[in-house]
Amino acid sequence: MTVATLSRRKFLIGTAATAGGLSLGFHVPFAAQAEGSSAVLPEINAWVLIRPDDTVVIRIARSEMGQGTLTGLAQLVAEELECDWSKVTTEYPTPGDSLRRNRIWGSFSTGGSRGIRESHQYVREGGAAARQMLISAAADLWEVPADECSAANSVITHASSGRTVTYGAVASLAAQMPMPTNIALKAPREWKIAGKPLPRLDTRDKLIGKQIYGVDLTLPGMLNASIRACPVFGGKVASFDATAVSGMPGVRKVVQVDDTAVAVVADTWWQAHSALNALPIVWDEGPNTNVTSETIAEMLREGLDAEDAVVGTAIGNARAALDGDARVVTATYSFPYQAHATMEPMNATARYTTDKCEVWVPTQNGEMSLAAAAEASGLQIEQCEVYKLHLGGGFGRRGNYQEYVRQAVKLAKEFPGTPVKLIWSREEDMLHGAYHPVTQCRFRAALDAGGNVTAFHMRISGQSILWPLRAEVRETGRDPVVFQGLSDGGTEGAFGYTIPNLLIDHAMRNPPVPPGFWRGVNLNQNALYVECFIDELAHEAGIDPLEFRRKLLGDHSKHLAVLEAVAERVGWEKPAGDGIHRGLAQIMGFGSYVAAAAEVSVTDGQLKIHRIVAATDPGHIVNPAQAERQVEGSFVYGLSACLYGECTINGGRVEQENFDTYEVMRMDQMPAVETILMPSGNFWGGVGEPTIAVAGPAVLNAVFAATGKRIRQLPVKNNSLGA
Amino acid sequence: MARLTINGETRDIEVDPETPLLWVLREQAGLTGTKFGCGIAQCGACTVHIDGVATRSCALPVSAVEPGQQIVTIEGLSEDGSHPVQQAWLALDVPQCGYCQAGMIMAAAALINSTPSPSDDDISAEITNICRCGTYNRVRAAIKLAAETASASQKG
Numbered sequence: 001m002t003v004a005t006l007s008r009r010k011f012l013i014g015t016a017a018t019a020g021g022l023s024l025g026f027h028v029p030f031a032a033q034a035e036g037s038s039a040v041l042p043e044i045n046a047w048v049l050i051r052p053d054d055t056v057v058i059r060i061a062r063s064e065m066g067q068g069t070l071t072g073l074a075q076l077v078a079e080e081l082e083c084d085w086s087k088v089t090t091e092y093p094t095p096g097d098s099l100r101r102n103r104i105w106g107s108f109s110t111g112g113s114r115g116i117r118e119s120h121q122y123v124r125e126g127g128a129a130a131r132q133m134l135i136s137a138a139a140d141l142w143e144v145p146a147d148e149c150s151a152a153n154s155v156i157t158h159a160s161s162g163r164t165v166t167y168g169a170v171a172s173l174a175a176q177m178p179m180p181t182n183i184a185l186k187a188p189r190e191w192k193i194a195g196k197p198l199p200r201l202d203t204r205d206k207l208i209g210k211q212i213y214g215v216d217l218t219l220p221g222m223l224n225a226s227i228r229a230c231p232v233f234g235g236k237v238a239s240f241d242a243t244a245v246s247g248m249p250g251v252r253k254v255v256q257v258d259d260t261a262v263a264v265v266a267d268t269w270w271q272a273h274s275a276l277n278a279l280p281i282v283w284d285e286g287p288n289t290n291v292t293s294e295t296i297a298e299m300l301r302e303g304l305d306a307e308d309a310v311v312g313t314a315i316g317n318a319r320a321a322l323d324g325d326a327r328v329v330t331a332t333y334s335f336p337y338q339a340h341a342t343m344e345p346m347n348a349t350a351r352y353t354t355d356k357c358e359v360w361v362p363t364q365n366g367e368m369s370l371a372a373a374a375e376a377s378g379l380q381i382e383q384c385e386v387y388k389l390h391l392g393g394g395f396g397r398r399g400n401y402q403e404y405v406r407q408a409v410k411l412a413k414e415f416p417g418t419p420v421k422l423i424w425s426r427e428e429d430m431l432h433g434a435y436h437p438v439t440q441c442r443f444r445a446a447l448d449a450g451g452n453v454t455a456f457h458m459r460i461s462g463q464s465i466l467w468p469l470r471a472e473v474r475e476t477g478r479d480p481v482v483f484q485g486l487s488d489g490g491t492e493g494a495f496g497y498t499i500p501n502l503l504i505d506h507a508m509r510n511p512p513v514p515p516g517f518w519r520g521v522n523l524n525q526n527a528l529y530v531e532c533f534i535d536e537l538a539h540e541a542g543i544d545p546l547e548f549r550r551k552l553l554g555d556h557s558k559h560l561a562v563l564e565a566v567a568e569r570v571g572w573e574k575p576a577g578d579g580i581h582r583g584l585a586q587i588m589g590f591g592s593y594v595a596a597a598a599e600v601s602v603t604d605g606q607l608k609i610h611r612i613v614a615a616t617d618p619g620h621i622v623n624p625a626q627a628e629r630q631v632e633g634s635f636v637y638g639l640s641a642c643l644y645g646e647c648t649i650n651g652g653r654v655e656q657e658n659f660d661t662y663e664v665m666r667m668d669q670m671p672a673v674e675t676i677l678m679p680s681g682n683f684w685g686g687v688g689e690p691t692i693a694v695a696g697p698a699v700l701n702a703v704f705a706a707t708g709k710r711i712r713q714l715p716v717k718n719n720s721l722g723a
Numbered sequence: 724m725a726r727l728t729i730n731g732e733t734r735d736i737e738v739d740p741e742t743p744l745l746w747v748l749r750e751q752a753g754l755t756g757t758k759f760g761c762g763i764a765q766c767g768a769c770t771v772h773i774d775g776v777a778t779r780s781c782a783l784p785v786s787a788v789e790p791g792q793q794i795v796t797i798e799g800l801s802e803d804g805s806h807p808v809q810q811a812w813l814a815l816d817v818p819q820c821g822y823c824q825a826g827m828i829m830a831a832a833a834l835i836n837s838t839p840s841p842s843d844d845d846i847s848a849e850i851t852n853i854c855r856c857g858t859y860n861r862v863r864a865a866i867k868l869a870a871e872t873a874s875a876s877q878k879g
Contacts, residue, residue: 208756215759216755249739269750270750274741345759392820633819658763659760659765664855667863
């Protein structure tokens with residue numbers, strides 16, 4: 001695939017496939033020099049620039065949204081580069097440059113906890129190649145064989161003569177060196193920079209108000225816009241009266257954007273937003289005005305018993321075993337819509353001329369943003385460019401769903417040459433999400449007299465995230481992402497319990513509410529369903545929940561190891577404190593093994609989570625300090641959903657518009673979190689998401705221990721925990 | 724027209740008096756460190772100090788601020804990031820995405836000013852800002868560290 005032959009259509013398809021979760025492979029890591037790149041001299045290769053003052057600039061294609069990827073990926077490059085870490089900074093390459101250079105930086109997609117586990121190989125190779133080129137340059141300079149020279153801490157040394165030179169001094173020469181063909185990487189046990197708990201590279205600016213997020217961008221002459229789309233899903237603009245606001249201060253133009261939205265463009269955002277609030281808009285609310293949470297629940301309930309379902313995992317014959325005379329335990333769970341509620345609302349800034357379209361945007365996938373810019377501008381993709389800005393949270397909202405980019409570009413087209421910054425209000429953000437999908441789940445399991453699970457049927461009914469994104473999912477009704485954490489083997493999310501008759505299937509039901517990838521995705525509710533129900537089975541069998549799981553996890557030592565680790569740390573075998581009750585959960589997802597133990601109390605119906613112990617085995621850990629923060633932080637996201645998170649639907653629209661009705665966890669509800677990092681090596685798992693999934697079930701199982709009540713309909717706030 | 728004292732500097736700003744202070748700071752004064760999160764004083768991303776009191780600026784009309792009142796934003800908390808709260812945040816590497824952190828820092832600085840040795844309950848009650856990345860435990864630890872540092876430097 002070269003730039004010349006890369007059609008726009010092909011690019012759009014390629015980026016859609018990448019963002020859908022199954023990434024394209026990496027392509028030609030060092031094509032730049034082969035092509036005779038016009039990049040400025042100190043570029044050693046695509047990943048590394050070195051200035052004469054020895055500053056090392058490491059290029060990072062994935063987006064920083066708080067998860068620490070800038071620092072972690074830079075550590076991997078720096079490790080192989082053998083550079084002075086104190087002189088490292090980072091920069092984002094642009095998606096347009098990447099396209100011009102044959103996608104030299106690989107995927108820009110930042111989601112699925114894939115940033116490090118998918119790119120560690122090629123970014124390390126980038127660092128190692130640059131080191132070899134720097135050494136070759138010094139060797140040429142000294143007229144000695146390269147293998148007599150070594151590099152450490154940004155200094156190249158010729159051992160026998162004792163000569164030294166810094167990277168900065170030979171960077172220009174190194175850039176001319178031939179591409180190394182034989183690149184050997186260090187074993188992780190040899191790491192000095194990677195694998196260490198280094199502070200983040202991007203902290204200081206965040207403490208003094210200097211970090212520029214998407215909403216902060218200011219360009220000369222820039223206009224500002226606020227937008228409102230029909231709050232009812234599937235609705236359109238019927239009419240609006242622009243004259244009512246056209247005389248308001250600062251207002252430049254009232255613009256209909258597509259069929260669905262109206263925006264006001266003004267000198268400042270507050271002027272635009274004030275005018276939008278005053279603008280009379282009549283909506284054609286479309287076909288979904290009768291849709292409510294109850295009609296959606298009914299639609300899903302029907303799927304729980306439907307004959308027709310797509311099989312995810314099937315071992316033995318669960319249906320037959322359940323129809324026998326075994327003791328059958330059943331339970332039905334449900335998990336509601338969730339909003340991402342990133343702290344920074346959706347936004348994008350665009351500048352359009354007849355031959356160029358530029359977009360500045362906090363995005364989890366710069367290439368998707370570029371594709372959206374091309375589509376909305378009507379220009380060729382080669383005429384478009386995207387400049388990525390820091391994200392005030394992503395959590396999956398800013399990847400596949402680039403409507404704010406399309407809107408900003410369409411507004412910019414109304415003002416050729418003038419940049420327009422579009423910021424959504426919080427209300428717009430909550431009403432037009434890409435919501436964590438709704439599902440219900442029914443279990444039927446058979447227990448024999450010895451408390452063994454002889455059959456297990458898990459029926460998931462509900463929404464598919466991939467259905468709107470992929471034609472083949474619409475054709476087959478099969479969405480593999482539905483079965484996260486439930487696979488029969490594999491490296492992504494193997495189901496840990498060995499049960500002779502196991503059936504996990506899905507009846508797809510798609511309500512007219514747009515679904516999306518939401519940090520942790522379907523692992524969240526799958527883990528909650530399975531781990532709460534396993535707890536139910538343990539109780540029914542009269543067996544301690546840890547012992548019960550031990551028996552079932554015998555074939556899966558890594559699953560069991562993280563569970564044993566949290567049990568030991570929480571003191572499972574010892575009595576808890578007065579009024580304190582415990583629960584456990586484990587799952588595998590995003591390539592990692594995770595477990596949690598929770599300690600809670602319930603007093604007068606009030607739940608307090610005192611302590612959570614978490615363990616994760618992601619194979620390798622590039623920055624333990626950041627991994628710990630991700631685990632800790634993931635519980636805030638997971639427990640916010642478990643305790644409060646719920647977008648209810650009425651009249652075909654979301655009822656919660658802001659944080660006053662969409663509750664999230666705050667400081668006073670935050671438990672102490674102890675994180676056990678136990679990387680066992682030899683595989684690369686994700687860190688940002690998997691532990692979210694075990695927070696909820698560990699807490700709910702502890703709630704059962706405290707109250708005897710099973711919470712099966714989420715969120716917890718809708719359930720009484722009192723006597 | 725509004726006369727405001729922002730980070731020690733008195734400025735006359737041409738603006739509709741109903742405009743929330745947040746947007747005057749961000750759009751007229753060019754101080755974008757103070758963030759827009761919700762617009763209804765729920766999340767705390769817009770927290771600034773007015774006469775030393777932590778105040779959510781997104782729902783406060785600029786006309787409600789007197790010319791003599793001292794508005795301090797994250798940019799004015801210290802000249803060089805040397806405020807004990809900023810230093811504690813740096814030492815514990817608190818931020819993740821960082822978007823809520825300016826508000827958190829301003830709320831924390833006001834807390835340790837009014838309550839030099841805040842208890843866990845004080846912190847829980849006073850720091851009600853929302854963080855979606857989940858930095859709460861490190862925010863709590865950093866507030867305690869900052870309180871210790873601040874009181875040590877006063878004693879010293």
